[in-house]
Amino acid sequence: MIDKLASLPHEAADTLARPFARFLKIEAAAGALLFLAVLLALGLANSPWHRVFLDFWETRIGLTFGSWDFSRSLRHWVNDGLMTLFFFVLSLELKREIVLGELRNPRQVALPLAGAVGGMVVPVAMYLTLMSGESGMHGWGTVMATDTAFVIGCLALFGNRVPPTLRLFLLSLAIFDDVGAILVVALGYGEALNWSALGLGLLGIGAVASASRLGIRSVPVYSLIGAGVWLCIDASGVHATIAGVILGLMTPTRVWVSDARLRGILGRLLAHPAGEHWSGDTTERHDLLQAGTAVTESVSPVERLEMILHPWVGFAIMPIFALANAGMTFQGADFQQTE
Template sequence: MVGNDNESKDDKFQAMPDELIDWLSKPLGRFLHIETAAAGVLLIATLLAMLLANSPWSAQYFAVWQTEFGIALGQVEFRMTLGEWINDAVMTLFFFLVSLELKRELVLGELSHPREAMLSVSAAIGGMLVPAAIYLLLTAGEPAAHGWGMVMATDTAFVIGCLALMGKHIPQQLRIFLLSLAIVDDIGAILVVAIGYGDALNYQALLAALIALIAVRAMTLLGIRNLMLYFMVGTMAWFAVEHSGIHPTVTGVILGLMTPTTKWVNEERLFKIFKHVVTHPHGQDWSGDIQARMALSTAEAAAREALSPVERLEILLHPWVGFAVMPLFAFANAGIPLDGLTVFAPLTGVIVISLAVGKPLGIYLFSWLAIRLHIGLRPKELTWPLLLAGGCLCGIGFTMSLFIAGLAFSPAHIDEAKVGILVASVISAVIGLFLIKLTLVYRGK
């Protein structure tokens, strides 16, 4: 019993001491690590936007996003509306995180295995091309044809959130497949934004952006690890790209792909540094011993640098993007005045067909082609019925679809487009969840 008591006391000293704030931060930390909770916050923000857009305060709701503000440096003044700051600047963090996730998957994750990766990549390509082709076919010769890019996207948070509703019975391979597919899908949508929805190019601004990106690369090669310096240079690159005619959120993608995946401190060196701290004699004051304080400082830096920059930035940004950036974007963009609108509007119907039908059709068809051509490998747990059901969930476009719709449509069509995106997302979620449940019941789970 005495031995157990001593072990219990030792275990206590292996953890950091508790402070009053820990009673709040620890439950919050656990909450933030549940990725699917972001879908709930996103849904609440969407419903709140819809409620305000159709309330007596609708005029104030829409007016606030048109509020202009900016910065001035001497003769140079840069101003945008609040809605533009959210869509062009704040959303850059979302694109940066997506790019980090893609690079981690390519180097360290599932996409690092070529044949397994090709199944997700092929499915993502089919899930982009087929809906876009259906949309263009149904809107040929009409002004609305310019919105083809909005039916190509998948909302990762809502897809993973839907899977969470099914509990632990979902095969892990389905989660991995859909997550990898959604990441590739998002990158494809970002390229669509850069190529299809930019303005005339300003080559001087592009040169300035290139110089800033070269500076970022040089800082990486020199071993500079101060995140604030990278943020400052990255911000300069963003301003340059914003003036270049390319959508500024592309800056986040480029910077994410430039982020290193290598660790500065390997495990062997980390353990040696920790061992040096652990062997510090008991009873000595850390604050009075310069050498001891240096050992603690070295251990702190080593623990931080034992993770690659990609992993550290993902851990840092994921809660902010999931619980602040995306809900803020939804709150600013999902408000639709429903007076005079109908789900039977032509544009709304085209979007619903393209997302709810075109997405699963493209994903299933291109996955089948990848297997038949022996360029992709389908895990045994990922049955064809499950793959089709997962493809239906990918018709939830939402975040990226709303983003591209805002770039593609004039005020005359934007509300019809938003209704189509929302209706298609609901239909896709219901059908996808129903098919997954049906498949699991058939399999006896």
């Protein structure tokens, strides 16, 4: 009886939900889904419906008020909108490792940082050497970026066979590389920056820092400010996914409720006599709600957000990203000689 009461009640739906939950815990499943999305995108792009499929991602979605137009293609919303959450989750993991994990040692950070810099500088140097004097020389920025989403997807395919240290190295390298590529695109290839929008975005980032200092812990509040930051940065002409990187690195790693305080709050709750007296405006109900908050806040915001968003990124955002970008059309080549 004690063992049964020490766990959550069992419902009929759990019989179906638990096997599905075990499937979701397999990291390789996200990589396999990404691989299937790539195959589907390639298949549709080279099928009789290729024009409908490719035009679908160019559909304009947004708001227009008179001369003010804030509409983007569906592919833009995927690449700069949904992928912001992808970079946000990667930055959460990187922040956790920098503060609490193996990257606390600056020497551990130096290797992936050096690898990222080398991975950008060497391809650019080779490109400029080969294209010296050619019309395409200005395209040097296209060879320096690593597709982080597919790097992480490939790692996920191997599951536990990838050593944690190797995964952490590649994760750090991919993030450093992507941040560098975003800066290069923004500074070297971007259009004229909208400084007003960029200034509003920086104010939003300052508002996030101020709210954290004041002790505000409401996820909806930060989500609303974060959405505003994204809109401002996107309107400024800077690659909007940088907002996810910045906000992820700003997320606190410190728990609000310590282990000792949690035990004290739960102890006070358990001191109430057994019975169904948790409803109404009572001391027991207040202690119950406080215990629920304490349990939630005993996990750091970084880990809590990572647990919430990771399944959405792995099983929804990454496959959609692959569908939007992997649709390459192959055309036959004519090798016959002409006179």
